[in-house]
Amino acid sequence: MARLLGWIVVCLLGTQPLCAQTQGVGCDGPVVLKDGRSGACTELAQTIAGLLEEPAVARDHWGIAVVGMDDAPIYSVNEGQLFQPASNEKLFTTAAAMALLGEKTTYQTKVLARGVFADGGKLTGHLVLVGNGDANLSGRVLPYVAPVPGQKAAAADEGPVPLRYLEEMADQVAATGLESVEGDVIGDDTAFPWEPYAQDWVIDDAVWGYGAPVSALSINDNQIKVTVTPGDVVGAPASVEIDPAVPYYTLDTVVTTGAVKSGSTVQMERAPGSKVLRIYGTVGLRGQPDVEEIAIQDPAEYAAVALKGMLEARGIHVSGVAKARHRVLLDAESFGRESGAVGEATGVSPQQRIEPADDAAFEVAMRGEEKTLATHTSVELLQDVVVTNKMSQNLHAELLLRQLGAARGRDGTIAQGARVVRQFLLSAGIDKDDFVFFDGSGLSGHDLVTPRATVRLLQYAATQPWFADWNSSLPVGGVDGSLEGRFMKAPLKGKVWAKTGTLGEARALSGYVECASGRTVIFSIMVGNHLPQTNADRDVTNKIVAAIAAAN
Incomplete structure (x- = not known):
């Protein structure tokens, strides 16, 4: 008490340095x-x-x-x-996006046919779904509308379906008269290098929707909803529902129904790089279902799988498989130098390659025609900024960072995006030693401000x-x-x-x-x-x- 009273006396006397030192x-x-x-x-x-x-x-x-x-x-x-700023970092990323990209900016997703066309609607080649960083290929209703007090939120099945824009593009493809594809459906996210996770993202976060990998071809926030519902009696198997119902993950499920009011002990695990989702535990009889958002391992591949299924449902035969196409960095300067946080970058572009490597069928496709069969234009950037800040949406902040790198830097890398944000903040009068950002969302443990x-x-x-x-x-x-x-x-x-x-x-x-x-x-x-x-x-x-x- 004496310590506090002494501090108050000093403050009242107006001796400011002692105020600061005492407490x-x-x-x-x-x-x-x-x-x-x-x-x-x-x-x-x-x-x-x-x-x-x-x-x-x-x-x-x-x-x-x-x-x-x-x-x-x-x-x-x-x-x-x-x-550590955590999601306060989104203030910096979204402000830079508003200033440097412009609130009316939009991005376009396309379905391209590459190959040789023949009578009867036959394509010898590939269908390529090309992403360009649209964060809102989902069922989200935009513009964002604040909840009405006292009004229950609408159930998910009452709103737009999660893959509605992919469905619309599949309709556009079918309307062209295409009947068969002698080749693959490729999800192409090469607009940005394949850097799904920033430095020091926690490995545990990679399982969940809030830690979903980042891709130029992002779909449904790069996550799926998993619902575990108790059975009718204690000991009965619980049911597991996946939404969207795309055959992507293999489920390893051992979940039973527990006693009334026992709650949920459901656990969900997925090893890094694996497409096996393990779900186990119990969920209480007559209790609420356990609902979790699970990250998609490779969003571009997932989008290709979903589109292939939609095309086949519309009577278009596809002989090949669904796969992803990435642009992979083979070398890179240190993040600190390239982002501008430490020293000066050399300005030399890193070596890159496309994975998987071009196969013979793709070479044939590249010698043929290229036609745009379907397009979807994103909402304006401002609407996405609202979603990013209101909902603290990590994926969307990361995509904005990469858009900044692509538009104002050398490439859509994390480091180039961080460099653009850094230069913007320095121009705003912020001291160069008062911040260092390793991503756009604040998930990195290296972020400081x-x-x-x-x-x-x-x-x-x-x-x-x-x-x-x-x-x-x-x-x-x-x-x-x-x-x-x-x-x-x-x-x-x-x-x-x-x-x-x-x-x-x-x-x-x-x-x-x-x-x-x-x-x-x-x-x-x-x-x-x-x-x-x-x-x-x-x-x-x-x-x-x-x-x-x-x-x-």
């Missing part, structure tokens, strides 16, 4: 604020100091920066220290012509996205626009809050090394945002 909590800026109000900074510092001393979070590592919309400092603690870099980005964005649209992509407290269940009551409901972030024992929240005075301020709150399986730091973060709003 690690700063009162940046004068105690008498520009608008004439006095004491607000000191009161805010006292409030936050008390929150950070709560036993459940006292050992956590905290970084906080709060500034006005004019970048005037309001409060900070450890603002220049590096933290300071709170002051984050508030600088947010302040810079507020001065740009694309700000209003970008700001509308952020989750709104108590209303939608990843903040739908936070800040649910007045005075903060509908007054917080911010991006969440969670990765292991790191958590973050950064954005804008409309304060009690009507003034909007910018904040970034980052936490490192909190105890596992606790939400205490998230609750304290919410209280800090409330304190910021009340004090300003």
Whole structure:
């Protein structure tokens, strides 16, 4: 108690360096604020100091920066220290995409026929489904619409089917009169090099939809839904349903029905590179089904398998197989040098090759004609940015990063995308040592950023012509996205626009809050090394945002 009282006395005397040294909590800026109000900074510092001393979070590592919309400092603690941003990194990726790609940009997916055409609708050659980085070849309804309070979300089977756009392209192919293909159906994702995972993505994440591999030909968010439903009696086998029902994974299933109210112990495993999905455990009698989103091992191959099945269902005979076509890097400069984070890159393009290697049939196809049989144009980039930030969609952020590399860098690699983002952030006035990004989503454990870099980005964005649209992509407290269940009551409901972030024992929240005075301020709150399986730091973060709003 004496320690805290001593700190308060020093703060009230206005000796700012000692405030920071005593508790690690700063009162940046004068105690008498520009608008004439006095004491607000000191009161805010006292409030936050008390929150950070709560036993459940006292050992956590905290970084906080709060500034006005004019970048005037309001409060900070450890603002220049590096933290894992988790999904706060999507702020940086999507801002760069809005500024450098443009919110109206679209991407086109095509079905090409390559080979020799004969009477009777016969193609000797291949059908090639060519991806160009469209993130929304799925059943998602766009534009994004916030949920209606009190209204139950529509069941999945009431909305568009997950592979609807692939079905539409299959219809277009059938409408051309094609009757047979003496060759393969190829999923071609060579628009970007085949780099499915960024550095330091956790191997456990690769099983689940949120850690799905990245491909220029992405389909249904590169994930499938697996539903495990209990049987009619205890001990009976549970049923397992896959949606979409594409014959891609081989299931190794041993799931039984447990006792009433026993819950679910269902586990799902897949070895790296394997297409065998092992499902085991129990699910309680009369309990809710266990529903999981499982990542697709090779999205381009999966898309080819799905399209081949659709064509055959429309009476088009395909003699060959469904397979993927990748562009593989054979060598590369160090990520740090190529991304610009460490030293200067040589600028030499890495050696590459196409896999699998061209076979005789493909050579025949390349000597023949090429016809476009079907096309699908994506939604505009802004709609995808909204999905990326509202839903914290990792795959979509990664595709934006690769689009940035392809459009503004040397190629659609992770490193080139990171280099483009880095140059954008430097031009926005962010210190070169305040961030390092190894991906676009924040899944990499190597990603680091300071709170002051984050508030600088947010302040810079507020001065740009694309700000209003970008700001509308952020989750709104108590209303939608990843903040739908936070800040649910007045005075903060509908007054917080911010991006969440969670990765292991790191958590973050950064954005804008409309304060009690009507003034909007910018904040970034980052936490490192909190105890596992606790939400205490998230609750304290919410209280800090409330304190910021009340004090300003």
